[in-house]
Amino acid sequence: MLEVKNLTFSVEDDKGRQNILNDLSLQIPTGKLVVITGPNGGGKTTLAKAIMGLIPVSGGQVLLDGQDITALSITERARLGIGYGFQQPPRFKGIRVRDLMDLAAGRKLNQGECCNYLTEVGLCAKDYLDREVDTGLSGGEVKRIEIASVLARRCGVMIFDEPEAGIDLWSFSRLTETFQDLHKNSDATLIIISHQERIIKLADEIVLVAEGKVQKKGPCQEMLPCILQDTVTTCSRITE
Ligand SMILES: Nc1ncnc2c1ncn2[C@@H]1O[C@H](COP(=O)(O)OP(=O)(O)O)[C@@H](O)[C@H]1O
Ligand SMILES: [Mg+2]
Structure with a gap:
């Protein structure tokens, strides 16, 4: 179980x-596929970064299987099996796709294994293995390579931040199937931040985050009508 307790992240500005x-508090049982959705600027990416240890929280706790990991570094959290696919993935000049995949997997992958991960995100693997993960790749390509690298890590908890962003319709279909298969065939906890109905429909539970809080959560069939209305006000009304 991944648990977030009374999490606060504050910034000082003008x-x-x-x-x-x-x-913000939230419990995500092991093995579930949870979709976090909500309006832009609601705090979803900040929540993901707080779970991964990419930002120092101002208050509250993150617990993994009962262990308080709030004070742990990104590396320590990664070792415990948490992986995060950035909303806007970084590029790495001089690193080839196959190097990145080996780094993610923690061992040298054979060509077949590497290709399988890339195929899972809708990339024609052999065209990409020796390309550098730099500005020569499009946004959608970098995004899919990033997702493939998270898959290659085989983490117990995988967080994907808007995996659909910049990805064409065909690759998106393939990616949706990958998430579905991963959920069906593994015990991994999948946390997917998304606005896409097809991904939302895969969820065991949907969590609506807005204004830095969980506004509403529940099973897909209960939440979907309100999410499709696409306003927090409607959702709040349904909750009351
Ligand atoms: N380090 C920061 N300093 C100032 N504002 C921030 C910082 N991080 C996030 N924000 C603001 O917090 C809000 C939530 O951001 P974010 O978590 O990225 O939202 P979401 O992913 O739900 O679209 C946004 O208004 C964003 O501009
Ligand atoms: Mg975001």
Whole structure:
């Protein structure tokens, strides 16, 4: 179980102190596929980064299987099996796709293994293995290579931040199937931040995050009608 307890992340700007995450609590049982959705700027990426240890939280705790990991570094959390696919993945000049995949897997992958991971995200593997993960790749290509590298790590908890961003329709279909298969055939906990109905429909539970808080959560069939209305106000009304 991944648990977030009373998480707060504050920043100081010209308007004063602002809570980007505002006493946010959430429990994600092991093996579930949870989709986090909600309006832009609601705090979803900040929550993902707080779970991965990429930002120092101002208050609250992150627990993995009962262990308080709030003070642990990114590397330590990665070792415990948490992986994060960035909303906007970094590029690495001088590193080839196959090197990145080996680094992610923690061992030298054979060509077949490497190709399988790339195929899972809709990339024609042999065209990419020796390409550098630099500005020569399009946004959608870098995004898919990033997702493939998270898959190659085989983490117990995988967080994907808007995996659909910049990805064409055909690759998106393939990616949706990959998430579905991964959920069916593994015990991994999948946390997918998404606005896409096809991904939302894969969820065991949908969590609506807005204004730094969980506004509503529940099973897919209960949440979907309200999500499709696409306004927090409607969702709040349904909750009351
Ligand atoms: N380090 C920061 N400093 C100032 N504002 C931030 C910082 N990080 C995030 N924000 C702001 O917090 C809000 C939530 O951001 P984010 O978590 O990226 O939202 P989402 O992923 O839901 O679209 C946004 O308004 C964003 O501009
Ligand atoms: Mg985001």
